[in-house]
Amino acid sequence: MKISSFVRLHGLSCVTLVVLLASSNLFAQESARQDIVIADFEGDSYGDWKATGDAFGEQPAAGTLEGQMDVSGFEGKSLVNSFRGGDRSTGTLTSPPIAVERPYVTFLIGGGAHEGETCLNLLVNGEVVRTATGPNKTSGGSERLLRAYWDVKSLVGKQVVFQVVDRHQGGWGHVNVDDIRGSDQEAGIPAADITKGPDLRTFATYEEVGYDQPYRPQFHFSSLRNWLNDPNGMVYLDGEYHLFFQHNPVATVWGNMTWGHAVSRDMVRWKQLPHAILPYEGGTIFSGTAAVDVNNTLGVQKGDVKTLVAAFTFAKSPFYQAMAYSTDQGRTFELWNEGKAIVANQGYDSGERDPKIFWHEPSKKWVMVLWVKQAKPGRVLFFNSDDLQKWTEVSQFDRDWVFECMDLVELTVDGDPNQKKWLLYDASFEYEIGEFDGKTFTTDRKVHRGDYGPNYYAAQSFNNMPDDRCVSIGWMRGDNHPFLKEDMPFNQQMSFPTTMELKSTADGLKLYRWPVKEIEDLYGDTLTIEAADLKSAANKLQSYPAELVDLSLDFEANDSTELLLYLRGEKITYREAAFHYGNTVVPAKPVDGIVSLRVLVDRASVELFVNQGAAVSTHYAILEPLNRSLGLSSEQNVKIRKLTVNRLKSAW
Known part of the structure; x- marks a missing residue:
């Protein structure tokens, strides 16, 4: 660790600087000089810095500590991190006296925003003359360190002591500090503005980024830059599908x-x-839904453009449900009633969240579905409203399986528009089928699974669809992808949109999902093989390399059939009446002696659709970038009914 005239901070907490008198004239130079590194915390000890208590340990932390969210934004390999032992640990870390030689001190800081308790302080003769905390007070925060600075022109020539302080034992009771420097220039944000967080309005678009990176999904949505998770507010209005998302x-x-x-x-x-x-x-914007205010319930419509209403969770403990609206086709939104609660926290959980709203035509009421409790049994509340502003609880739905991001949709049965049932599902895509009268959801209590893969979560369906389809998109969560390792400018992607419908089976009604037909607009060249033995089909497939793939395979099968499909280095095996991919087993019993499989392959994902969508499995995949090979093999004489491979063009 370097210790120089200034201290380098990495993290969020309280750092104290003690400044003693000295003399120096720093302003004689007209041009900016190279920064002075005061402390970089890269050694195997704190050097001359002295630690007290149990929060800081005996050496800098190599990033994230046990039980902590991922820490990012620090320089080098280590930083000061007072999360050792969790938020209940306390202590201080104090520098020796250091001469102030530059007009600014810049540093990285993260952690809790507890004034005087999780902070970096600057001391002169034992008195705190500058201070900075981390930015976080609520559960909606991040462990990313921010660059900040102090103006110390009046202290140049004096001696100072830096002190990182952790005295808070509650939530966000820790501080992270790194890269303390003396500088001739401001860097980052003023320390007094840290709790305001980054100015998100300056990140309006990322059009300079483009979609041409080696691992960028080519027909799945990903943010041009930075992180995404849950799809939010999916709605159709005036010829446009809107996809809002956690970001x-x-x-x-x-x-x-x-x-x-x-x-x-x-x-x-x-x-x-x-x-x-x-x-x-001081709060953040968690998941929710958007709906078209067809009847101008709010009374804010301008001209012929219908108002978009967005219900979301305001994440500041305790969470509550708030609303925003747009009168310009979603281009800009205004908070309703300054973002105050339309549904207050109901007292079950401080994190009650993810309101699903929609207009229920038979009852002429607005409906909100809200998850409020995870402890078994979990609880979902149903609310009604006449005006979108005042909501009344009308029923409760208690099940062990329910947890966040609830969605309730009405689906056709066997394609008959006169026969419909309702489907309720949660973030993990467990679901029940039943009846909904606008207030109460009743079912046979049978719980089904909507996706077998490890990377499908928090799906939502479009409101106000222009046709009779119900279409959903899920967040492909997880880290079994190449995005971060390969330094992509983005992280995470959405699944490909799928239709949802109910079909009668020998085991009762089941949900079927299928890629939307619009994927056909991306079709390039196509290989079709019909009524062939496996060896003949395999030879033709081997001579048809592809990067972006929509492959469909129908083959004759029984309980002992085994078959292996190769897609760009990935292996999908059929045996024991199921498809095996990675650690996932997807049931695939023959139907009238035939098994069908459809696979979508993008640059970092593989999605399986079995027996026309009776079972679906969604996966990230670390594909070999230059591997375009496709293959098929079996030690048995498997009859191929039909094999179709569509090479896809990029959607970008």
């Missing part, structure tokens, strides 16, 4: 939750727009 505008890790925004005319080709709903009043 960190300033980093490729979770945090600073904001509603990102993209629009499309076909659910395949998306244009990312400026962020829709930004954090306010």
